[in-house]
Amino acid sequence: MRLPMIAAVYRKEMMDLLRDRRTLISMVAIPVLVMPLLMVVMTKVMSNVQERSEEESKTMAIAARVKTPAVLEAIRKAGYKMVDKSDLRAAVEQKEISVAVEETTGPKNILELNVIEDESNPASSFVAAKIRAALAALKEVRIRASLQRSGVPESVLSPFEVKQVNVAPARRMAGKIWGSILGYLILLMMFSGGMYPVIDMTAGEKERKTLEPFLSTPIGRGEIVAGKILAAITAIFTTAVLTLSSMVFSLKSFTTGQAAKELSVVPLDAGAVALIMLTVLPLAVFAASLMIAIAMFARSFKEGQSYLTPLILIVIFPAFLGGMPGLKLTTALYLIPIFNASQVIRTILMGEVTMLPFLVTLFANLVYAGIAAYIARTRFEDESVLFRT
Amino acid sequence: MPAISVERLSKVFHDKKRGEFRAVDSISFEAGRGEIFGLLGPNGAGKTTTLRLLATLLKPTSGTATLNGCDIVREPEKVRGSIGFLTGDMGLYARLTPREILQFFGAFHGMNGARLKSRVDEMIETFGISSFAGTRTDKLSTGMKQKTAIARTALHDPPILILDEPTSGLDVPTARTIETYILEQRAAGKCIVLSTHVMEEAEYLCDRIAVIGDGKLKMVGSMEELRAATGKHRLREIFLDLLDMK
Incomplete structure (x- = not known):
């Protein structure tokens, strides 16, 4: 693997992606505009119904x-x-x-x-x-x-009163509610945000017939895959960060009532952000590699969409389940990809993350990422996939 | 040593509908330096598969070939470093400009810095790309795109050029620019494999011509040798005669 070659592929992919209207809409416009708009519309509709x-x-x-x-x-x-x-x-x-x-x-x-x-x-x-x-x-x-x-x-009507005394600090209470929302969303966005860029750089290249000249250069197949995975990870992270920022802003700005009180503290400090990033990085490699390996089978952009959309639906379930509070987990359950990261993100946000689940999650997802990257590389060596018509 | 040496090269595809399909069937030929070698055949004859095998995009089922002394099976990356491959579809990145495409492909060939910049400038000058070098490729005419595609193919100055229908769909002046360049490259000692449907172009440019039909090599030779073997004068008649198409 030669780093300058990987860097050249990465630069090419990023320049190509950033000039694609479809990718820009899915990567920037939807996260930045749609989320606040959705919250404003929902709040407005609910208040209109009440009035x-x-x-x-x-x-x-x-x-x-x-x-x-x-x-x-x-x-x-x-x-x-x-x-x-x-x-x-x-x-x-x-x-x-x-x-x-x-x-x-x-x-x-x-x-x-x-x-x-x-x-x-x-x-x-x-x-x-x-x-x-x-x-x-x-x-x-x-x-x-x-x-x-x-x-x-x-x-006689009220012989005694029952009062609630909550020992959970405000941060943990906020972590409980934010954890069930953010962990799920981060993981969902990682897959949905990477979908268009990945299809564009795989099935899109095949459809536009640009893959053949690219593959006839002396650049190694592993270098091509590495450059493409890096570009997909960039797109995935950009979408995830923009969606989260937009989500936090929208929930804080437009929520009313009891929910607004609970959402007023965002339990994110530098340490929590760093731990979340460390948790999702191997998963981003896994998501990018898996999607590249799957989308390479497609002959066209449209076909790529129909291959990857079910994957996103599959991701929703473990991501959602992992974010649910009150789950009793064994170490073995932390081997389940996506579910494990969702669970770890929730505990990070609540300030309750422990070393063993964190390390098991990190290691397991690194192994899955390696396997997915290997499969993606083999797709680029399989001529029946490359020249499938 | 010839620039290209092909020995009993075969490629079999397995298709669910068609079953086993022999696209290239034990073909052998050689092409030398300073030679334009024409590859003629009807659609589906196996020309593109042969070119893809030479460019190491496909692995042969049996047989092999050496290009510039490198084996296509054992040293595919070295082979790719020695060739410039122009595909029939051009395959240009629509959202990039010709200059950007040349810069990226130069980097893929290991060029960088001042050497890359001067070579890109040289290609832009040679093919008259200057006026549209900064325009997105999807805004260019077919002729402009083909000039860009040829410049990309020749950018790293490879000893072997494999060109699949380089003048297809072009107007006469643009086709002439490309033909002139091909002749210049022959004069510079390059080996050029040219696949075309234009008989006049093949007759004008090629030193030797191979006719392929149903994956098999029907005959290889110079125009004089083809005329002597078939008793026909025009290449179109020779071509139809060799393929038993009257």
Whole structure:
């Protein structure tokens, strides 16, 4: 292997890739623009749905078949127009009214108040929640009044309180949530981000008939594969870093409520970043080599896409599973590629990474990367693959 | 020692549909330095497979060949360093400029620094590429592309040039530029293997001609030898006669 030759192949591949609109879109535009855009659109859509439900609920009437005056009064106080309907369920189903309240008598003569709603209709759910709250408040008032009449202190309702004391520091809590998102995304992006560049430099070269002159130079097949793997790794890392930065920015900027609080701390310091990089580097070599070996079989760019798309779907499962909290792992499970890295990234983000799983993951993925690189090299020596028509 | 020596070279492909297919069937010939050796044959006769075997892109099923003293089976990288191979499809990187393509291929041949730069400039000058040397190849005409492809083939000044239909689809002035270059290279002592469908071009350029049909070498010789053997005068008639196509 001659380094100047590998460097020449790498330069050629990078220059070619950076001038390909398709690669630039998948490598830069999608990670940088799509993620924030998706978050903005999702937040906007959710808030629109909420607003629309509120607005719609104001225009719709409710019905109540209730005999108890206090209950009827509580429903009236909720502020909705009340109408009469003979079939309450049918009226709710057909959206003639948003909610109906029906008073029945249950076992032991206990009063039952059935709030009939259509949960598939956001406006109906919104009104039903308000009616239930009004009835719960009435129930509370009645209990307290009964207790007072009987001379029983109100404290009997709450003999003790249960409080949560969380010893996990903020960083670990953030690591738990970020770990399940980022580990999965990093690995997914490594494969999906490398897909277009890899197809372009393998099946694309075959389709454009540029491979033959390239192979007729004295450059070694191993040198060609090494240069191409390096270029694919560059593309993979660029996509992964851009996607992650964009994801972190979007989640921090556009998330609201409890999720926003949990996502406010990003558990990434220089040490964590270095460990994550060390974890994903052998996996990047593995991803690049595996995709090159597979895409070399394809005769055209289109065929290459149909070969690599299933691979990405296969990657999703172990990456997702590895990011799930609460998994009890044995050392042997750290031999499973992708799953192992996903798990290690999660523990790095939680600040709980230990030496043995980290080293087993690193070593196992290095071995897989070596095997995949060897297979990729043999594809470049197999004339039935190179000249497949 | 001849520049190219081919001995009983064969290539068999295995195809699920066609079964065993003998694309090149025990062909032997020699080509010397300062010689233009023509390879003629109808489509599917085995010309491109023969050229790919000589360029070490394919491994022979049996037989061998030596190019510039290097064996195609045992020393493929040395063989590739001694040849310039122009494929029928040109195979230029569409998103790179002619200058960039020449620079990269120079590097693949181990050239660098001032030597690479001066050789790239020389090729650009020789083939009249200057006006479009900085334009992306996908924006160039067929003639401009072919000039670039020939410049890339000859960049490292190889002793053997293997040219697969170098003037295919070109206008007369561009074809003439390339023919002139081929003749200059012969004068410089290079061995040139030329595959073409243009009979007039083969007759004008080639010192000796080999006619291939169904993977077999039908005959090798100079125009005079081919005329004497077939009793025909024009190469087109000789070609059809040797392939039993009346």
